[in-house]
Amino acid sequence: MVQRILCEVDNCKYWANGNRCNADVIYVTNQTAEEAVDTDDTGCKTFNPE
Numbered sequence: 001m002v003q004r005i006l007c008e009v010d011n012c013k014y015w016a017n018g019n020r021c022n023a024d025v026i027y028v029t030n031q032t033a034e035e036a037v038d039t040d041d042t043g044c045k046t047f048n049p050e
């Protein structure tokens with residue numbers, strides 16, 4: 001499966017020019033204790049600061 005992940009977090013070690021994510025897999029988590037209801041409630045746990 002071809003994946004294309006766009007991301008604006010440019011201080012992550014997986015980030016590349018053009019807002020591309022070079023990680024093989026990303027793990028997205030629910031940032032709340034309840035059901036996520038909008039995008040702000042989710043986050044990338046694969047983020048790794050440079």
Ligand code: SF4
Pocket residue numbers: 005006007008009012013014015016020021022023026044045046047048
């Ligand atoms: S691992 Fe997550 S935070 Fe890092 S570039 Fe990819 S999508 Fe963005």
